[in-house]
Amino acid sequence: MNPELTEWTGPLGLPRFDLIRDEDFGPALDQTLAMAADAVEAIAANSAPPDFANTVAALEMAEEPLNRVCSVFYTLAGVDSNSAREQLQREMAPKLAAHGSKVSMDPRLYARVSAVMEGAEALSPEDRRLTELTLRGLKRAGAGLTGPARDRMAEIRQRLAVLSTEFSQNVLTDERDFVMPIGDDQLGGLPDWLLQAMKAAARERGMPGQVVTLNRSLIVPFLEYSSDRAMRQAAWGAWVARGSGEGAGGAETDNRQIVTEILGLRHERAQLLGYADFAAYKLEPEMARNAQNVRDLLMQVWTPAIQRARADEVKLTTMLHLDGVNGALEPWDWRYYAEQRRKAEHALDEAEVKPYLTLDAMIGAVFDTAHRLFGLEMREISAPLWTPAVRAWEVTRNGRHMAVFLGDYYARPSKRSGAWCSTLQSQHKLGQGQRPIVINVCNFTPPETESAPAYLSWDDAHTLFHEFGHALHNILSDVTWPSMSGTSVARDFVELPSQLYEHWLEQPEVLDRHARHAQTGAPLPQDLRDRILAAGKADTGFATTEYLESALVDLAFHTGTPPADPMARQAEILAELGAPSAIPMRHATPHFAHVFSGDGYSSGYYSYMWSEVMDADAFEAFMEKGDAMDPQTAQKLEEWILSKGDSAPADDLWLKFRERKPGVHALLKGRGLLADDSDNKGEHLV
Structure with a gap:
């Protein structure tokens, strides 16, 4: 095994990526997987009475060499994929899942950790918390199952690992293989900076002229600026076709049947563990606790968001008709006319910014x-x-x-x-x-x-x-x-620090100090800064609606019996919500990687909104001090949120920081979705 995969010798302990070859990964993964299995077996078979050190702490470090190899390999698989890495991902997914099932469903480990938990009151708070989390993980993995149920759980987990890998690789293939040339006579409305980016994308692929790809930083501005409606429609069609069987990969990258199977297996997994459905299983350890609490929050925001979106749709449709186009506003029209409206109402051009x-x-x-x-x-x-x-x-x-x-x-x-x-x-x-x-x-x-x-x-x-x-x-x-x-x-706590940090970008003192003109070095003019901030809320009805559609579809898919036809069920959910046809889901089911490339955000896409309630309220803590850089509030944020990880329940950490539950008022205010700026603080999160 290449020692650089586990003993990193680069600057400041980084891996030496220049010394690692693709052919090193297979042997290294196999060897460290065997090492991990031996280490865990030694813990499970230990004849000494179980205690924190020989069981819980030992388990914590038993797979360290495997984790180091995996961290390098899966980093590269995400940022610099190639055929060899994709093939190894497919080969390793069932092996790693089988190992994970064997470890997390070992009745000997379950008995040992349970015994440690019985005496956990004598442990330090962090050790007790680790014991609690370890036991919870074993229970939720199926360590308490026996016989056929236990065997079936292992099969499900292994199959899900394979399916999620296939799903993500299919989306990547459709994204990578789509390229749409744009003729010199089809450049209407495109600013110079976007045209240069399209030319650079063409050069990168050895093509002449300029192209549109499915890189979000390219296709979204193309949809915002291109005055060629037919080309917008073609680009948008490719964007939403990813994983549907109509993308660049055709039938070979069709994720629809994969989604059906994933939903069915997740439901079966939850029921094997005694839960009514997958949402009940997945949400139990989260701040939200259950699907009803999630839906209650999302619908509190849905109502003002859809009202704003429908009012915006009327105005954008009028603009469409004034351009001589009859009929309804379509999804490939919304961003273009929203940008035209933003320019008109806020005198703001992206090229100026x-x-x-x-x-x-x-x-x-x-x-x-x-x-x-x-x-x-x-x-x-x-x-x-x-x-x-x-x-x-x-x-x-x-x-x-x-x-x-x-x-x-x-x-x-x-x-x-x-x-x-x-x-x-x-x-x-x-x-x-x-x-x-x-x-x-x-x-x-x-x-x-x-x-x-x-x-x-x-x-x-x-x-x-x-x-x-x-x-x-x-x-x-x-x-x-x-x-x-x-x-x-x-x-539903993990997005709090990330979304909170976004608030500082919008602070005048940050923009005044760092937003300097690339050629002249002049600071961002106050008038332009104010127009940027005002325009930031110009299309929040659209942005909030497309997000909520995805979150509500995700929740519905995992609540109750899984749909036999997810695409038909997706359409039903959107119809029940009264979602505008011109605002499709931010992530349609066949390319909803958050939910189907693994289960990290399954039943959990709502968490961005849940966290946004907290991040808006958290930034209010700084504003209440009259200083976005208030050192005391920053120190409290670090002490109770940023430094603590999962060493205490998220609810407890939030209350230590803010000393009260958060409400949706700050979120609605921040998105510009309040009918008025009343003192009504809205409902609190549970």
Whole structure:
């Protein structure tokens, strides 16, 4: 086995990606999987009476070599996929699932952890919490099952691992293989910065002229600016066709039957464990607790959102008709006319904004905000990573090493779409302790040349702040055990730090300091800043509605008996909601990766909204002090939210920070969805 896969020798403990080959991964995964199985077997077969050290703590570190190999491999599989890595993913999915089932369903481990739990009152709070979480995980995995039920559970978990891998690879194939050339006579309405990005995408693929791809940072602005309605329709059709059997991969990348099987297996899994349905199983350990609480929150927001969206639809339809187009406003029309309306009502043109939002400037804003709030310092370092475009920084505070932070910001065909934060290693205090290695991945449009600046949209800038909010959750983590560090928290709590951090982008003092014109260095004019912020709420009816549609479909799919035809059920749900046909789901079922590329967000897509209720309320804590950088509030945020991981229940941590439950008022106010700015604080979360 290549030792670089487990004993990282790069700068500041990074892996030496330049010394790792694709052919190293198969043997390394097999070897460390066997090592993990032996380590767990030794714990299960231990003849000594079970205690915290020989059972719970031992389990915590039993799979460390396997985890290190997996962290490198799955990082590369996400950011720089190729056929060899995709094939190995398919091969390893059932093996890793079988191992996970064997460990988590071992009755000997279940008995030992249960015995430790009986005496847990004598343990420290963190050790007791780890024991509680370990036992809960075993129960929810099926460790209490016996006979045929136990065997079936193992089969289900293994099959789900295979299906989720197929689902994500099908979406990636459809995204990667679609390219739509745009003729010189089809460039109407496109700003120069977008045209240059389309030319760069063509060059990257060895094509002449300019193209549209399914990179979100390219296709969304194309839908916003292109005056060619037929080309908008074609681009939008490809975007929503991903995974449907009508995408670039045709029938071979059709995810619809995969979705049906996944939903059925999840339901069966939940019922084997004694739950009515998968939503009941999945939501039990979350802050929301059950599907009714989730639906209650979503519908509180749905009503004002759909009212705003319908009022906007009337205005946009009028604009469509004035352009000489008869008929209804279509999904490929909405973004275009919303942008035209934004220009008219707020005198705002993206081309006017982008020179002030270069990637380097916004990275500077992200880092400076972290310094002012939490005292963090960033020092860029050189390291051999998976592509030269990836950047690395050492994070310190008062001279103490806190983390290594990696930023992989640009789109490329081998990278899956979207944006995310992950870790190569987590923080813990065992032995000499370990500080995290944190990665932010985005899909921004690269610059035209290496020497040219990369320009971000306002949405891109929000994404940059969002993902660094996740990074801070990992960087500032200060717990004993790796499995409860950083973002390893309840799904509907994990988005709180990321969405909260977005608020600082909109603060005048941040924009005034960092939004500088790329050519002149002039600061962002106050008038333009004010127009940007005002325009930020211009289309919230659309944005909120498309999100809620996806969240409500996800919840309905996993509540009650799973649908025999998910696509028909999706249509029924949207009809029952009265969703406008011009506002489709943000993520239609065949490419809903949050929910079907693994089950992390299954029955959990609502969590962005749940967390937004808290992030809006949390930022109010700063505003109540009259200072967005208030040091006392920042210290309290770090102490009770960012440093604690899952070392205590999320509800308890929130109450320690805010000293009351959050309500939806701040969220509705922030989205501009309140009919008036009354003092009614709305319903509280449970």
